[in-house]
Amino acid sequence: MIGDSKYHSLDPSKCIGCTHCMKSCPTEAIRVVNGLAVIDHERCVYCGQCHRACPTHAFYVEQDDLAMIRSFKYRVILFPSIMIGQFPGKYSEDQIYDGLKKVGFTHIYEVEQPMQVMIDSINEVLADKETPKPAISIYCPAIVRLIQGRYPSLTENLILRKAPHNLAAHFAIEQLRLEGALREEIGLFYATPCIAKIAAVKSPVGESESIVDGIVNMNQLYNEVMKVISDHEVDDHSVQRKNLSAEGINWSLTRGESCHFGSRSIAIDGIHNAVRFLERLENDQVKGIDFIEMRACDQSCAGGILLTGNRFMTVERLERRAKRYPSAKEIHQENNLEKAQELKRKLILDPIMPKPHFAFGKDRVKAMEKMDKAQRIVCFLPGIDCGACGAPNCHALAEDMVNNKAKMSDCIFLQQKWVDEGRIHARKAFLNIQKKWGADRFKADCNKRGRRNEGF
C-alpha cells in the first residue's frame, strides 16, 4: 500500500541538502525544503536509490529490536541466500549457520526452498491462457509499487504468486509443527536485504496479513554474526539445507527467475532500466515475450542497500555455491514433500490493484488547466535541471508551482532576472535563497559535498 506507512526516514542532523537523493529518485518523490530532503511517501516505491546517493548516510531504515526474538520458543530466521554470499569466502556455510545460532535463532531457513513448489506454481500461471503476456514477476516489491503507481495498466500482468519468503515461512511452520511446535510458540523473522522487502513484509500487497513476526536488517545481522562467528570447525547444519537447490540459491540473482520460465523471457535489473523498459512495455512495443523478471537493484538482491559485501563478489560466491547443490527437481523427487500441494495453494496472491499517483487530481477539467499552466511556466524556466529550487528538474518545479507547493521565486534564474529588471531587491532575492537552503549554506564549510579529495 503506497503511502500508508513509512519504512525509511531521514536524519535531519546528517542531511546536508545536497540534492543527490532528489536527482536519483525514479519517481521524483524527493524535494529539498528548508535545506533538508523530504520524502513524499505517496510516491516512494522504496527502491533505496536515495540511500545509495546520499553522501552522509542520512537515510535510515526502520528496524525491529533483535531482542524481541527471545519472547518465542522457536526462533526462526528466514533469509534470502544472498545473505550467505556476502560473507568473506573463508567462512563456510556451517560457520555462518553456527553464527546465526549464537545470535539466538533456533532454526535457520534460507527462503528459497523448496523451490520446485514455486517454479511449478508460476508455471501454472503462465500456462493459463487468461494470463496477460508478458507476465511480470512480483519478486521485487519496489517494482510492484512502481507498476501500481506509475504503470497502472500493467498491474494485470503481475503474476499473483507470493515471494519466496512466504514459501519458506509456510514451509518452516509446517516443519516445526511436525516437531510438535504450536504456531504461537514460533517466531518468524525475516532478514531483509532492502527497504522494499520491509514494506512488503510489514504491509503486504495482495495478502490480508503478514506471515512474518519481525524484520531484521541484513547489515545488522551481518555485524552480529561477524561478532560471534567461529574460525574453527563447527557442527554440521546441512540438514537445515536439505531442501535448498541450485535454482533456489540463484533465485535472487539477475536471471535467477527468468531462466526457468516461458520460451522467451527477459531479466532487467536496476530501477532506472526498469522504468525505461516499462515505458516501452506500456506502449505495447514489446512483442512475443512470455515472462519478465525485474528487480530494482543493480545485480538484483546482491545489490540490496542493506548488504555489506560487494555485490559482484556476492554474485560470484553464490554462483559457485549453487554448483555444489542438486537441482530443485531432484530434491523434490527425493524428499517427496507431502504438503507440496497445500504449500502451492498458500502461494496464491489476491489481485493487485493499480494505485496511480501521478494525476493532477480527480477533476479532468481542472487537471487540464493545471497542465496548461505548468506548460506555460516551463517556458520561463532555464531548462538546466540544476535542482537549486529544491525540485529535481524544471518540469517538476512547474508542476509543484501549479499544485501550490512552490513559488516562481524558487527558481534562482527567474529571481536573478527579476533583480536585473528591478522587480525585486537583491537583498530580498538573497533572503529567499537563504530561506530555501538554510543560512548555513552560505558559510564556509569544508565538509560540504565536493570537498577536498572527494572528486575523481
Add this chain to the structure above:
Amino acid sequence: MKLTFNIQGGDFTHAGKPSSEVKKVLKQLNVDGKTVKNIVIALYEAEVNVVAHAWKGTVLAEIDENKITIFVEDDGPGIPDIELAMQAGYSTASKQVRDMGFGAGMGLPNMKKNTDELLIESEVGKGTKVKMVNYFK
C-alpha cells in the same frame, strides 16, 4: 490542450516519442489505464506506419475534457486500397522493415481495434491522413 510532434520517415530509432509524451499527459489527467493503453497502442502503430512507409509526417493530439483526437498526417506514397490495407496480415512493408520486426500487417487493424473512431484518407503519391478519436470513460 494541443500537442504536436514531427516524425521523420525511416527513423526507427526515435519512433515512439509522441506516444510516450501523450501517454504521460493522459496519466496526469487521470485517464484510466486501459483507455491510455488503447490510445498509446494506436498512436504508436500510426507512428511506425509513417516511419516505415512515408517520407515525413506530423502528429497533432487534441485533448479535451472527455476525448482525445489524434491527427497523423504524412507526405508519402499513400495507400491505393484502404480496405485491403485494413485486413489483418496484409503488408507492403519492405523486407528491410520486416527484418526490424515491423510491417507484420497488423498496423491498421490494431489502430481500428484500439480506437473508438478511425478515419483514413489517402492519395496515392501524395500522402495519408489519419484521424483517431478515443473517448475517456
